[in-house]
Amino acid sequence: MLRVDIEKQLGEFSLHASFSSEGRVIGLFGASGAGKTSLVNMIAGLLRPDRGTIVIDGETVDDTAAGIHVPAWRRRIGYVFQDARLFPHLDVAQNLDYGRRMNRLPSDPVQHRRIIDLLDIGALLGRRPGRLSGGERQRVALGRALLSKPRLLLLDEPLGALDEGRKLEILPYLVRLRDEANVPMVYVSHDAAELRQLATQIVTLKQGRVTSLGGVKVLM
Amino acid sequence: MSEISPAEWTAILLSLRVAIVATLVATPFGIALAWLLARRDFWGKSMLDAVVHLPLVLPPVVTGYLLLLTFGRRGLVGGFLADHLGIVFAFRWTGAALACGVMSFPLLVRPMRLSIEAIDRRLEQAAETLGAAPWKVFFTVTLPLALPGVLAGMVLGFAKAIGEFGATITFVSNIPGETQTISSAIYSLIQTPDGDAAAGRLVIVSIALALGALIAAEWFARRATARLHGN
Numbered sequence: 007m008l009r010v011d012i013e014k015q016l017g018e019f020s021l022h023a024s025f026s027s028e029g030r031v032i033g034l035f036g037a038s039g040a041g042k043t044s045l046v047n048m049i050a051g052l053l054r055p056d057r058g059t060i061v062i063d064g065e066t067v068d069d070t071a072a073g074i075h076v077p078a079w080r081r082r083i084g085y086v087f088q089d090a091r092l093f094p095h096l097d098v099a100q101n102l103d104y105g106r107r108m109n110r111l112p113s114d115p116v117q118h119r120r121i122i123d124l125l126d127i128g129a130l131l132g133r134r135p136g137r138l139s140g141g142e143r144q145r146v147a148l149g150r151a152l153l154s155k156p157r158l159l160l161l162d163e164p165l166g167a168l169d170e171g172r173k174l175e176i177l178p179y180l181v182r183l184r185d186e187a188n189v190p191m192v193y194v195s196h197d198a199a200e201l202r203q204l205a206t207q208i209v210t211l212k213q214g215r216v217t218s219l220g221g222v223k224v225l226m
Numbered sequence: 227m228s229e230i231s232p233a234e235w236t237a238i239l240l241s242l243r244v245a246i247v248a249t250l251v252a253t254p255f256g257i258a259l260a261w262l263l264a265r266r267d268f269w270g271k272s273m274l275d276a277v278v279h280l281p282l283v284l285p286p287v288v289t290g291y292l293l294l295l296t297f298g299r300r301g302l303v304g305g306f307l308a309d310h311l312g313i314v315f316a317f318r319w320t321g322a323a324l325a326c327g328v329m330s331f332p333l334l335v336r337p338m339r340l341s342i343e344a345i346d347r348r349l350e351q352a353a354e355t356l357g358a359a360p361w362k363v364f365f366t367v368t369l370p371l372a373l374p375g376v377l378a379g380m381v382l383g384f385a386k387a388i389g390e391f392g393a394t395i396t397f398v399s400n401i402p403g404e405t406q407t408i409s410s411a412i413y414s415l416i417q418t419p420d421g422d423a424a425a426g427r428l429v430i431v432s433i434a435l436a437l438g439a440l441i442a443a444e445w446f447a448r449r450a451t452a453r454l455h456g457n
Contacts, residue, residue, distance in 0.1 A: 051355075078354040079359050085355035091352040094455065108362055109356075151355075
């Protein structure tokens, strides 16, 4: 599903990560500053590795030796950021529809309905992002990413900006997503408890290096 | 104070036409340049920035003279345009529009650049991950979010263009009905023995237009802030 073998120098920090996984939900675990976000940005195509390869679902999206770098907008990945990054000039419905429009996908009312129900965001459709709570914003961001029909969903600390109460509010949606949405995910977190609930496989990152790879047991 | 005479109307309408054409033609260039200065790093960027601001600090008569040398009938660009495309600037209202466009360009670009710089680049990244090619990111995220700044720049540029005097009169002279704008009409009137009343009326029109433009620019700026906060 996902194969990564990259090197990247970011100022003083060097990231050298190599792993491959067939897991449905790959948990990327590590303290802040371990290089998780940089790694995810490279998988997304927002950051270019200095050396190495990234293969998503059989397609090589980065191969520095062969000069391959597929730009982010052609990778068909969904990315949910810690700070939802909803478009402030569009309402919720338009935000949700953005990926479909950009990828020129035909409208798919069934999937649309299903994801809106899954995330319970039907009541928010007419609102602007400025009028949403943090948890609502993150649910809309999830929906927006899913509706672009990605082949891989990247979630970078999607609960990181929320307080404990909100986290517990969103977590069940993420579990549902994992079980029902049928999209493989890379889930980044520094919270072992969160990953134990969601991930099927764990990649541990420490100071830019992969230190372990395996089932959720590595978190015990 | 008596009514505005037909001759004064001619000057007012000509000023409006000159300023509107100058602003509309300058806007796409202004947006492109604002984006370039806000979003790209390239060799010679500070030089380009300085050149854009030059009309703001050069004596207007110098800018006008340089335009005459370049875009006059015998100028390098002016000669070419006249011979091959039939576009003549010298002593025409189009020349006045060119002079006004050049003189107002720094004021037009500035709010556009600031509003593009204020846009969170992470929103553009989010758009990219959703499948938007760079040009689509520009038209669906960058430009809509910068729109109030773009409009503010247009309004300011328009206000500057409608009041431009030095470069215009140097480049295209002061021909009633062709190149005599409000400013050059006022200049002529105050040198005429009985021109005071007419000059006074045009002065009031000028003040009203300038004030209106400033208020409009301020309003657009406030809209921009609200828009970026997603309300």
